Amino acid sequence: MLIDKLITLIKTRHSALSKESISINESGWSNLVVVVGGRIVFRFPRTDSAKKTLQIEQRILPTLGPSLPLPIPQFLYASSPTDEITYVGYPLIKGDPLSPRALHSLSSKQKELVAKQLGEFLTALHTFPIENEFPSTIEASWTIKTWQRNYETIKRKCYPYMDPQLIAWTDRVFTRFLSDSASFHFSPCLLHNDFKPAHILYNSRQRAISGVIDFGSMWVGDPAYDFVGLHKAYGQEFAAQVIRHYGAPIDKAFFRRITDFYLKVMSFWKLLHGIETNNQRLIQSALEKLRMISKLDRA
Incomplete structure (x- = not known):
């Protein structure tokens, strides 16, 4: 075994x-x-x-x-x-995952401290010099190519499981994103790339963040992407609270990329994982989530 x-x-x-x-x-x-x-x-x-x-x-x-x-x-x-x-x-870094329930149980003052810690952490992460670790030619076009590859993978692997309406919606979302030059007007930075409750540890005694774990998806890309997990788990209001403590550059399309694209396509990773592992329950769960998102998007 x-x-x-x-x-x-x-x-x-x-x-x-x-x-x-x-x-x-x-x-x-x-x-x-x-x-x-x-x-x-x-x-x-x-x-x-x-x-x-x-x-x-x-x-x-x-x-x-x-x-x-x-x-x-x-x-x-x-x-x-x-x-x-x-x-x-x-x-081991001691602490428990910062679940939405744990966050929303905090007082306004405690929540503000957590937002400040997360904003300052992402600022330091996103301003870390990457030129010594990645090719000096790295630019936003890498992100375009990455999302083009992701789109092709979704079409090849996911479309056989999807109904025509969901396929049409997916095409619209990806085409709109990839054809909009504003989608890539950012300076690439080092990303955690999976910044979500499971990887944000919280010390309930100190009422403070105790650490961040699992950099297994770490890569270079759009700084807005590290706010997607916060937005999805804790809501737009708290994500905006974190951004108020964020000191790295924010371009004009920063928030639009989060709400109009990243949040809409996140469930495709779950669907792809279900397909790759032949997990029918995961596949159906991801498809249901995508159908719900697409219906809300068309409403």
């Missing part, structure tokens, strides 16, 4: 941890997580794409960490390039 193999690897390779308790989290799409002794997190990438991103994390996070106002994973353990199984291990 794969999990038994991973546990054996950890205990054999890192003998000081051999007698520690083990807990498993298999919920992630990109990584399987093993927590050792309630204090060390080991991440095992599930896909080739996740392995490539992990290499970027290993290169960037040690330099990025000290420049951020909140703790992020700092790797203590890592596989070697010749190992059959790829992994990293880092000290």
